[in-house]
Amino acid sequence: DWVDSFHNGFAVVVLNNKYNFIDAQCNMLSNQWFDWVGCFNDGFAVVILNDKYNFIDTQGNMLSNQWFNDAWGFNDGFAMVKLNNQWNYIDTKGNMLSNQWFDSAWNFNNGFAAIKLNDKWNFIDTQGNMLSNQWFDWAWDFNDGFARVVLNNKYNFIDAQCNMLSNQWFDDAWSFNDGFAAVKL
Numbered sequence: 001d002w003v004d005s006f007h008n009g010f011a012v013v014v015l016n017n018k019y020n021f022i023d024a025q026c027n028m029l030s031n032q033w034f035d036w037v038g039c040f041n042d043g044f045a046v047v048i049l050n051d052k053y054n055f056i057d058t059q060g061n062m063l064s065n066q067w068f069n070d071a072w073g074f075n076d077g078f079a080m081v082k083l084n085n086q087w088n089y090i091d092t093k094g095n096m097l098s099n100q101w102f103d104s105a106w107n108f109n110n111g112f113a114a115i116k117l118n119d120k121w122n123f124i125d126t127q128g129n130m131l132s133n134q135w136f137d138w139a140w141d142f143n144d145g146f147a148r149v150v151l152n153n154k155y156n157f158i159d160a161q162c163n164m165l166s167n168q169w170f171d172d173a174w175s176f177n178d179g180f181a182a183v184k185l
Contacts, residue, residue: 001014001015001016001017002014003022006024007039007040008039008040008041008058009023009024009040009058010022010023010029010040010045010058012037012039013028015033018033018034018035019033019034019035019036019037019047020032020033020034020037021037021045021056029056029058029060030056030060031060032049034047034048034049035048035049035050035051036048037056038073039073040058041073041074041075042073042074042075042077042092043057043058043074043092044056044057044063044073044074044079044092045073046071046072046073046079049067052067052068052069053067053068053069053070053071053081053082054066054067054068054071055071055074055079055090063090063092063094064090064094066083068081068082068083069082069083069084069085070082071090072107074092075107075108075109076107076108076109076111076126077091077092077108077126078090078091078097078108078113078126080105080106080107080113083101084101086101086102086103087101087102087103087104087105087115088100088101088102088105089105089108089113089124097124097126097128098124098128100117102115102116102117103116103117103118103119104116106141107141108126109141109142109143110141110142110143110145110160111125111126111142111160112124112125112131112141112142112147112160114139114140114141114147117135120135120136120137121135121136121137121138121139121149122134122135122136122139123139123142123147123158131158131160131162132158132162134151136149136150136151137150137151137152137153138150140175141175142160143175143176143177144176144177144178144179144181145159145160145176146158146159146165146175146176146181147175148173148174148175148176148181151169154169154170154171155169155170155171155172155173155183156168156169156170156173157173157176157181168185170183170184170185171184171185172184
């Protein structure tokens with residue numbers, strides 16, 4: 001019923017409201033047709049079947065035996081997955097990054113991802129380590145080597161070594177871009 005353009009060696013095809021992939025030799029990737037499929041990224045695409053999410057590789061294999069309540073595509077070698085209203089990260093081998101599941105999570109960016117637990121934010125690295133002992137009221141992605149954080153309604157920036165950029169906390173701040181960030185004091 002519908003054919004998409006080729007991306008990363010595969011095109012999405014739709015037949016009777018079910019989704020699959022086709023390669024350049026007109027071979028179907030999977031015998032299973034899905035309710036929806038995403039594009040391939042880092043060798044995997046998100047697939048949905050019966051309101052559950054998983055990942056398929058370019059050989060037609062499912063990444064995990066576990067089907068999730070939600071999933072996002074791979075970024076920096078990890079994808080966010082949601083199970084029982086909690087978030088974690090899965091790697092391309094099907095392993096969970098952390099034993100701890102989080103209330104909220106963002107994609108990896110520059111080796112770190114912002115995670116939320118008990119209404120506080122921190123960062124996790126690709127080894128599953130927390131960046132800081134300090135948990136923040138809010139945190140944004142790393143840009144130009146720094147992430148914007150909020151603590152007690154004041155803004156600052158943290159680097160990948162857990163150093164605060166400034167001794168001064170600001171009334172407002174915007175993320176770094178091209179080596180500069182706007183701040184309000």
